[in-house]
Amino acid sequence: MSSPTFSLSESLIQIVNQETDLRLSDSRLRYRIKIIEELWQSVLVQECGQGMVDLLLQLRSMCSPEGQAPQYPAQEVLKVVESLSLEESITAARAFAIYFQLINIIEQQYEQEEQQQAQIDRIKGESKFLDGTFRWLFPELKRQNVPPRFIQDLIDKLDIRLVFTAHPTEIVRHTIRDKQRQIAVMLKELDRLTDGTYSDDIDYGQMMPLSWEAENLREQIADEIRLWWHTDELNQSKPTVIDEADYTLHYFDEVLYDAIPDLYERVEKALTETFPHLNPPKYNFCKFGSWVGSDRDGNPSVKPDITWRTACYQRGLVIEKYISSVNGLVRLLSVSQNLIDISTDLLTSLGQDQTHMPEVYNQFAVRYRQEPYRLKLQYILKRLRNTRDRNDRLNEIGWQAADQVMPIKPTDHSVYSGAKDFETELRLVANSLKGSGLHCKALQTLIRQVEVYGFHLANLDIRQESRKHSGAITEITSSLKILDTPYDQLSESEKVNWLTKELQTLRPLIPADLHFGDFTNEIIETFRMLAKLQQEFSIEICNTYIISMSESVSDVLEVLLLAKEAGLYNPATGTGSVSVVPLFETVEDLQGAKRIMQELFDLRLYRNYLNHHEHRQEVMLGYSDSNKDSGFLSSNWEIYKAQLSLQKLAEQYGIWLCIFHGRGGSVGRGGGPTYQAILAQPGRSIKGAIKITEQGEVLASKYSLLEIALHNLETVATGVIQAALLPSSSDTLGSWLQTLEDLATRSRQVYRELIHENPNLVDFFHEVTPIEEISHLQISSRPARRSAGKKDLSSLRAIPWVFSWTQSRFLLPSWYGVGTAIDEFLQQHPEHLTLMQFFYEKWPFFRTTISKVEMTLAKSDLQIARHYVRELAPAAKQELYMQLFEQIANEYYRTCKIILQITGHHQLLDGDPSLQRSVQLRNGSIVPLGFIQAALIKRLRQYNSDPINLRSRYSRTELLRGALLTINGIAAGMRNTG
Template sequence: MENKGEALISGDFVELIQAVEIFGFYLASIDMRQDSSVHEACVAELLKSAGIHSHYSELSEEEKCQLLLKELEEDPRILSATHVEKSELLEKELAIFKAARKLKDKLGDDVIRQTIISHATSVSDMLELAILLKEVGLVDKERARVQIVPLFETIEDLDHSEETMREYLSLPLAKKWIASRNNYQEIMLGYSDSNKDGGYLSSCWTLYKAQQQLTAIGDEFGVKVTFFHGRGGTVGRGGGPTYEAITSQPLKSIKDRIRLTEQGEVIGNKYGNKDAAYYNLEMLVSAAINRMITQKKSDTNTSNRYEAIMDQVVDRSYDIYRDLVFGNDHFYDYFFESSPIKAISSFNIGSRPAARKTITEIGGLRAIPWVFSWSQSRVMFPGWYGVGSSFKEFIDKNPENIAILRDMYQNWPFFQSLLSNVDMVLSKSNMNIAFEYAKLCEDEEVKAIYETILNEWQVTKEVILAIEGYDELLAENPYLKASLDYRMPYFNILNYIQLELIKRQRRGELSSDQEN
């Protein structure tokens, strides 16, 4: 503008400047995130090099917390002395936190507000991160310049999240840190890994109960709990219609804030143009406001009865899912032979590798390639397996139970959203094409896994339709049904092309250029 070039910067550029002046980093802040095991390894190295403890990782949880609290509360010293040789891992992690400190000093605290602990399982996981933040001056005895956010991912960790957070919130040090963050405590919930760990039904219900319990804990300690929903684009990763997902959350779980992830694979569809962006943002905001202002008291007796039924059904669903995925010796081979997972693992896409370590078991596989592979083979396994048989067993115990489930579907937003998502996933699956992928398995015992999956698919479809009271899937969503009817023939052709390429690759008939 000093050079009389106003015309060159008018329009979008001026609007960008105005947006930055108004909003700052509010909608553009950066999160830091690292696995709890990395934090533990770094802290163990610091404690050993400082001569405090040589075998930190071997301590009990209680002993770890006592040691860490002593360092945080009583000793202002920095453990990472410059003259001490550090491992590459520790150097890298400290460099990240030092860079964060510089950014916050230069641009303000809002540039980085949270640091997330993946696979958080205990209070020591949060205190270990605090030790590393203390090393660079982002945490002291009185305040925290970034929020320490635990990410509870597995079914077990979600089940124990209430106990973990109760212990953490009881710490005087944690109370000061939270008070310095305007009395907010953010907690991230993992949808993808909990689904892979226990199946769709178990994941949904465990997440629902965890929110109820953590909200109550926050109220008890006078802390405003904000949930950060780590949802993916597909139902198997916590996806589905945004409005229904938010309005079906537990009562009082959304105070005045909500966070959720928008995965890369859906950003283009949701925010690729102004009309789509306005629509999806409107849906998100209206759903959050709806849930915030309609915190009505539910019928306690009805609510307790519904939840007791879900506890019973979910326990059975968890067992059914785990028996196949982790209990069947042939399942690992079936998954790797009947899906394009090996090709997907070699793709140079996404932010992380297909597995945390070498893939030797299902548990080591990341959730994204897990869900992606089942989608490619048209089974959509993570979005429905274990749902049908668990509900069927409940119905078979008493003929009147179907009426109870129908009542739950009509009157409970959570249950309605859950079944609607299963309905949608079943509609997108194609078990005939899935059988063609199953034929890729050479061993007959491995191939027989398909029959187990097919039987559960059929039972799930029958149960869903019986509860919903319809004769066909997607009866409540004719627009989506029409869209799928139009698109599926094209997808089907792509599946058959992929099948042929997989066969040629396994026979060694593809050149290196063709494989790439």
């Protein structure tokens, strides 16, 4: 059936036509939007009727091209929205949600092609290499006369860790992601078939005729969208931790397994072009970690057995990838020994293999009698499969019963004891080929993958809150009557003294049979499980223990003591197989970080411990809680200062400091472009090593497509090298630091006056944002609150805090307090504006901070936010809440004015046309969805107060489902959750 023709929304065309500074022609983007809109509409006409499509277009047309809600009261919008039945509201919400996600697909492909086109232009000499790429970086280092030996030294120790976290803020179901990926593939093929169809002269009111192949593919896309329409967007049950692991590991399976060899090839070629005599970095300069299945801070679902199963799951996945790769090599390496020489080492290994694995020889010897490489690969395949089967058994029985599976003996050659044995066999094949003058790129790629992923795929980081360890030690010492005074009643100095002595004793503290309370037993078993993990998988699987809410030296020593009891720390030698990482999260903790670390470094026992860890200390800095505590500017400044002080301290003690940045996906939790964020760090704080969290909500945008994943990884690596070798001059200018100190202090004061000191703010937040409805979303195994039942801000996690403000379009955590702080500074002296503009131009930290504020201001919509207040505030609190809203709105408009003055822009995001287009493209359709959400939440919350009327029309389940679907839709449109 041919699709009905509808005209594209004028607002979308206006938005796209505004852009003139794009690398690809705008006609291509306009054409794709045209196609996807028509496909979207044709499906909805068939499924819902022409009337619903007209309604959706009517709602969208009521919004301005800039994507802001009309001035309140928007009677025409309200009249339409309030007339919708629940069924119509749900249909509209689902339709807009699918629309946003289709636009996301188009935009992501467009970004990918911009990057590819830029590469082509550079090769042709038609454009300069862009910042954030290897081919820009190394010529720039040469231009700035950076000594090659400095570059080589940094490259040799380059260590980048990207950690996928256990905060699953990605709201889209795995099932929907699969459909999106399929549609993306078909859209790319359709674009190829229609190449040349679009031009700047096209009349977008009419579609040009398509070839029969293109028309057939277009109908397939419509069918896929139709199946999507009949798929529930909401999870039907709360995901388990293993479900979350499956979702996260999906990106390794689909993209990252293949991305790392390409990343290495990029850096190797770029370095050779400029510095041919320098050696490239080690293959595994970029590795991955994960908190999924190992982060137990506030997540009661993460038990020791879950962490064990997660590790087995990771090993099973990567071995399956290796099996697939080796099967590909079997097909490829059809080399005959009649035509080339085979190395003696390889022939010797084949003889040994025949002895150890005669069943493989009997099956393949005749078939591959003249093809020794294929025969060798069959032995390798058999060992991989046996290793996989053993792993499946360990996964099935769990960590406590793992001893039932016999450890691998040195004489057992039918299974790999570790990835190193597998790598050795692959290198044996590669060396034999090399001796004959042959090279197999697929084999070299596999060797690189083994170096990076081993048999563990990603390093698991254990994380637990400090008070849990203290509580466990209190119960242990009380139960065993070891201390005269209960441990938790000791002073900090008394705790440190006792812990230091206990860490040097050779006798055990904890008995083998546990008889403590459930949670203390679980803490102890976590360390015992970790020891067994390292024994089975090697230390690489899990060697980091992060202590959240670190506030003292004893917090660190407690973990070291618990590690000692599990055999992870040897008091006789001072050696250990686990690194203890304090996490400083609140402003007070960040300010006290230097003092705590200095006291630790002064402890001979702890220094000896670091000496056995290559003098390396990892410290994690948290963005989320510090932001919730003190506001955006104050949080970012305290983290900046903490890095400066910690790096200076580490240099004094001769310690190599690695900062672990606990960044969220949204700006309110430290998110934003990673490259700019790295350059915004104090130059001396990055010395070739960095560790960064990658939150669940950004995984799809960063790692769904290979080219985009490579671009992201390249910008991270470039940023780390650049920040280390070309540090910002601002670090030496004390007056700059004092100015920011004053601004941050005032910003924090303004933020806390509203958030923490206003007695009405908590109720305002709970009643005019969808926080209560968000808690019903089945998107996380982790509770929304640290303490069940409490509605105070301290117990609320940062993710739902930011998520709720984003849904209601306030985005308050990302900008509140910035405007007043800078405005008051400017009012003191008019020339201060020139100073702020100078900072913006010359200081990466300040520029990045202001740019993030600008972006979130552009995504905010105080008109629709006002509507949430009007509709959702209880009648008795209308006046009070409107006063609060006006206070927020005044700060918003003040901040907008200040940001535009500093940046010199006429409109927000004028300096980033692509981002400006992206924000505006979505905002116009998010506005009507916001009105629908407010209406549904209002009905839902009135349900209990008006049982006769509302219960006769709708069930609570139906109302809640409608509200949750709007949350899903707005999250897709904003490309942000928490």
